[in-house]
Amino acid sequence: MKRKEPRLSIIAAILIAFTTGWVVVSNSQGDNPLAPTVTATSPAPGATGVTLNQPITVTFSQQMSPASMSSALILNKADGTQLSGGVTYGRTVVLRPVVGLRPNTVYTAEVTTEASDLAGVPVGHAFEWGFTTGASIDTTAPTVTFTNPANAATGVPTNQLIVAMFSEQMSPGSLTNATFTVTKPGGAAIAGTVSYASGSVTFNPSYGLSINTHYIATITTGARDLARNPLASSYIWSFDTGSDPAVIRPTVTSTNPDSNATLVPIDQNVSATFSQPMNYSTITTGDFLLTWSGGSVLGTISYLYDAVNNVTIATFVPKTNLLANTQYTATITPEAQDLTRNALVGNQVSGNYVWQFTTGATTSLATVPLGAAANFAVLAAAGVTNTSTPTTITGDLGLWPGTSMTNFPPGMVNGTIDVDDPTAQAAEAALTIAYDNAAHRVGAFTPAIGNVGGLVFTPGLYRSSSSTAISGGGNLTLDAQGNPNAVFIFQIASTLTTSSGFGITLTGGAQPSQIFWQVGSSATIGAGTHFAGNILAYTSVTLVSGAVLNGRALAGAHDLTGAVTMDDNTVVRPAP
Numbered sequence: 001m002k003r004k005e006p007r008l009s010i011i012a013a014i015l016i017a018f019t020t021g022w023v024v025v026s027n028s029q030g031d032n033p034l035a036p037t038v039t040a041t042s043p044a045p046g047a048t049g050v051t052l053n054q055p056i057t058v059t060f061s062q063q064m065s066p067a068s069m070s071s072a073l074i075l076n077k078a079d080g081t082q083l084s085g086g087v088t089y090g091r092t093v094v095l096r097p098v099v100g101l102r103p104n105t106v107y108t109a110e111v112t113t114e115a116s117d118l119a120g121v122p123v124g125h126a127f128e129w130g131f132t133t134g135a136s137i138d139t140t141a142p143t144v145t146f147t148n149p150a151n152a153a154t155g156v157p158t159n160q161l162i163v164a165m166f167s168e169q170m171s172p173g174s175l176t177n178a179t180f181t182v183t184k185p186g187g188a189a190i191a192g193t194v195s196y197a198s199g200s201v202t203f204n205p206s207y208g209l210s211i212n213t214h215y216i217a218t219i220t221t222g223a224r225d226l227a228r229n230p231l232a233s234s235y236i237w238s239f240d241t242g243s244d245p246a247v248i249r250p251t252v253t254s255t256n257p258d259s260n261a262t263l264v265p266i267d268q269n270v271s272a273t274f275s276q277p278m279n280y281s282t283i284t285t286g287d288f289l290l291t292w293s294g295g296s297v298l299g300t301i302s303y304l305y306d307a308v309n310n311v312t313i314a315t316f317v318p319k320t321n322l323l324a325n326t327q328y329t330a331t332i333t334p335e336a337q338d339l340t341r342n343a344l345v346g347n348q349v350s351g352n353y354v355w356q357f358t359t360g361a362t363t364s365l366a367t368v369p370l371g372a373a374a375n376f377a378v379l380a381a382a383g384v385t386n387t388s389t390p391t392t393i394t395g396d397l398g399l400w401p402g403t404s405m406t407n408f409p410p411g412m413v414n415g416t417i418d419v420d421d422p423t424a425q426a427a428e429a430a431l432t433i434a435y436d437n438a439a440h441r442v443g444a445f446t447p448a449i450g451n452v453g454g455l456v457f458t459p460g461l462y463r464s465s466s467s468t469a470i471s472g473g474g475n476l477t478l479d480a481q482g483n484p485n486a487v488f489i490f491q492i493a494s495t496l497t498t499s500s501g502f503g504i505t506l507t508g509g510a511q512p513s514q515i516f517w518q519v520g521s522s523a524t525i526g527a528g529t530h531f532a533g534n535i536l537a538y539t540s541v542t543l544v545s546g547a548v549l550n551g552r553a554l555a556g557a558h559d560l561t562g563a564v565t566m567d568d569n570t571v572v573r574p575a576p
Helices: 422-439
Strands: 015-018 021-024 038-042 047-050 056-060 073-077 085-088 092-097 106-111 127-133 144-148 153-156 162-166 180-183 192-197 200-205 214-219 235-241 252-256 261-264 270-274 288-292 299-306 311-318 327-332 353-359 376-380 383-386 392-394 396-399 404-406 412-414 417-419 460-464 468-470 476-479 488-492 496-498 504-507 515-519 523-525 530-537 541-543 548-555 563-566 570-572
Touching (some): 376 563, 396 422, 417 422
Parallel strands (some): 376 548, 383 563, 392 412, 392 570, 396 417, 515 530, 530 548, 541 563
Antiparallel strands (some): 038 056, 073 106, 106 127, 327 353
């Protein structure tokens, strides 16, 4: 298979490996321009309402090695438990779990760095994304929504690819030369190759089409969607060729953001509209690139056919929010082709189509409403324990439904104390709502697995499918980049821990009130640590000797055995 070389060099992804996982600390793609990349996933990153019989698919820029992919595509539940399943291979790799997905559950999928293409070239970086299931099973039969050529079309170019689009994602293995055929009347099927990408199947005639000839295309009921639902009936259409191949090359007619746009939102997707329908398989993350001065942005490509205007829109979806106040360059190479194999006309001598835009400093991520829990600096379900006298809490202290409160006093509370009363009960209910609000946020996110000490995070959504720690390399810096309303949300499936003396540094106007740590089990803040933000723990929060928390320690969301343990600490509830 011929490997396409991107027109832009792709800067190395800087990955720091830890015993508990990895963290992306640069928006770059890997230092090998030939490395395969993730082009699309299903479910999409951040998808909600995913059906329970949905398999997991990953489309790459190249054919992948079956041996490498057998263990390189992983699916985890929120508690870190890995789901086993069967894997099918190709350019699109499918993981079908042995048991169905659970309803209303957050899952995290990952392509590890063990994945490699047929030549043995590994991906330049791991790729992780999350999605949330609904409560239903997919039993709806897929349909064919569009074909090119259209039914009864005449004068079709002899270099035309035959394409059909479906109402939903299809099982790649069900679309073969046995289920998609093109014939002449009364004749055998013509030779050609069948490929599938992002809801579109393409038949590529081996020798081109004959001039002035009638053809019949058929997709049989052997074609199935990802849930194995077949077409309700075979789909058949026909067309007639003309006498010449088409030689009109496609162009980019518009972009979003516009060229030289400023104050672009940092959660912006980047799209280009082409002058005619395009061959999806020729527009991958090796052909549609987004770069900045520090490297190349990780992301996937989605496609849309605009039937009204008969054009294709390709969209680069960044895996994480873009950097604020940063100039980006978008590039589409002439490897991008239309359905008659004509290459894109660029606006550069190189043949590339290039435009630039600059981001602003804002994010659309909304704060997590704390409701009746907002007045509390410390809140627990089963018990609150202070093991050393000097602990001081500024803000309310609450406990419900438990009544075990140790060493208050002499521990000091500059606020009210509510034990097993309606105020504390309402606060625990509000904590559960806030916990769920943070846990179910979707959209582009930055992985925060393993040790994040020494890193700098800008406002946005951060996710760990296991644990997060600040255990070396320095404090974790949260930089609001001049926006005092900037929100940071951390979704952590298991534990949050800090080692002694390692904590949080706030810069750029970052506010503790706008930082939320949704912790799937327990949080432990190490001795002498200065920590910031609202800890929303499913189970417990422990502040080790001398730890200072500028925020809230709220424990027991969903779990009424949750406790808060303190030892010579200072906890200050942040201003709203």
